[in-house]
Amino acid sequence: MINPVISVIVPCYNQAIYLPEALQSVLDQDYPHWECIIVNDGSPDNTEEVARQWTEKDSRFKYFWKENSGVCNTRNFGVEQATGKYIIPLDGDDKIGPSYFSKAIATFTNDPEIKLIYSDTILFGDVNEKKINSEFEFRKILTENQIFNSAIFKRSDFIEAGGYNPNMIDGIEDWDFYLSLIKPADKVVKLNAFHYYYRIKAVSRSADIARHTEKNDAMLLQMFRNHVPLFLEYFNPVKDRIEAETYKRELSWHYNTKEYRLGRILFSPYNGLKKLYHRIFSKKG
Numbered sequence: 001m002i003n004p005v006i007s008v009i010v011p012c013y014n015q016a017i018y019l020p021e022a023l024q025s026v027l028d029q030d031y032p033h034w035e036c037i038i039v040n041d042g043s044p045d046n047t048e049e050v051a052r053q054w055t056e057k058d059s060r061f062k063y064f065w066k067e068n069s070g071v072c073n074t075r076n077f078g079v080e081q082a083t084g085k086y087i088i089p090l091d092g093d094d095k096i097g098p099s100y101f102s103k104a105i106a107t108f109t110n111d112p113e114i115k116l117i118y119s120d121t122i123l124f125g126d127v128n129e130k131k132i133n134s135e136f137e138f139r140k141i142l143t144e145n146q147i148f149n150s151a152i153f154k155r156s157d158f159i160e161a162g163g164y165n166p167n168m169i170d171g172i173e174d175w176d177f178y179l180s181l182i183k184p185a186d187k188v189v190k191l192n193a194f195h196y197y198y199r200i201k202a203v204s205r206s207a208d209i210a211r212h213t214e215k216n217d218a219m220l221l222q223m224f225r226n227h228v229p230l231f232l233e234y235f236n237p238v239k240d241r242i243e244a245e246t247y248k249r250e251l252s253w254h255y256n257t258k259e260y261r262l263g264r265i266l267f268s269p270y271n272g273l274k275k276l277y278h279r280i281f282s283k284k285g
Helices: 019-027 047-057 071-081 100-110 155-161 173-181 205-211 213-226 228-234 241-255 258-270 272-281
Strands: 006-012 034-040 061-065 086-089 114-125 129-131 152-154 187-200
Touching: 006 019, 006 071, 006 100, 019 034, 019 047, 034 047, 034 071, 047 061, 061 071, 071 086, 071 155, 071 173, 086 100, 086 155, 100 114, 100 152, 100 187, 114 173, 152 155, 155 173, 173 213, 213 228
Parallel strands: 006 034, 006 086, 034 061, 114 187
Antiparallel strands: 086 152, 114 129, 114 152
16 A cells, blocks of 8 residues: 655745744654645745755755845745645744654544545633634534644546636735635544644734734725625525624634634634625615
8 A cells, every 4th residue: 555645835924933843743743655845935034044954964855045025926826736636725933743644544444435635723822822713514613713734635637627826915825725725525533532732923924914904904805806606605695694793603603602713812813704695685685
């Protein structure tokens, strides 16, 4: 039996200080059949120096440099260089648990129809919390991103979905991508273990977006525009007015739960989606 290769895509921009920790978490995997594609998105810091230390340490690490063009183009470029059957994006300041690959491969092998695998999350850095992510529901992912960016999926499915949309220039590109990747009938599996570590920094791209309401609204609207037929199928303000009003009440309850308030640390950029849906649902039928 041939063991499938997992390609880890690590886009880097000014993250040299954190990169060794991310790459060490890949090296520590108990599943040895992987390659790690490090893509320097034109960083002015010493990312190249750090990355080359790791390519010399282990030939499974591969380094590429490109002109700065944002995380979407950088991840897409990384996947173009990949040879593995499976893909996992890993930001240069995050990390993964040592058994993530082996557990995911075993799950995919047991059921080849699975489209995507994700896990629970540990927040670390300026915040230290365990985040038990909800079980996947297709309708729920239209209103909140249940899946963090370090999910594992097939490279062939990534190509079919068209990769990350470069028009998502200010964040939530992973959420937008999942809406392209996953269809309503697809199987998505959450591993009930903490395999993904998300770094919380005092100043980060996500936090910066959350502080700028106009930019936040703009990227949510852009995601909506990217998937208008999908959103209207599930949230048609005329055809499904009664159902929509019921779902809004469900959303209202969700946004006031203790779990959601904790989750705002990660999901604060997405709060504007509630306002977006309010605009849609409040239109006169």
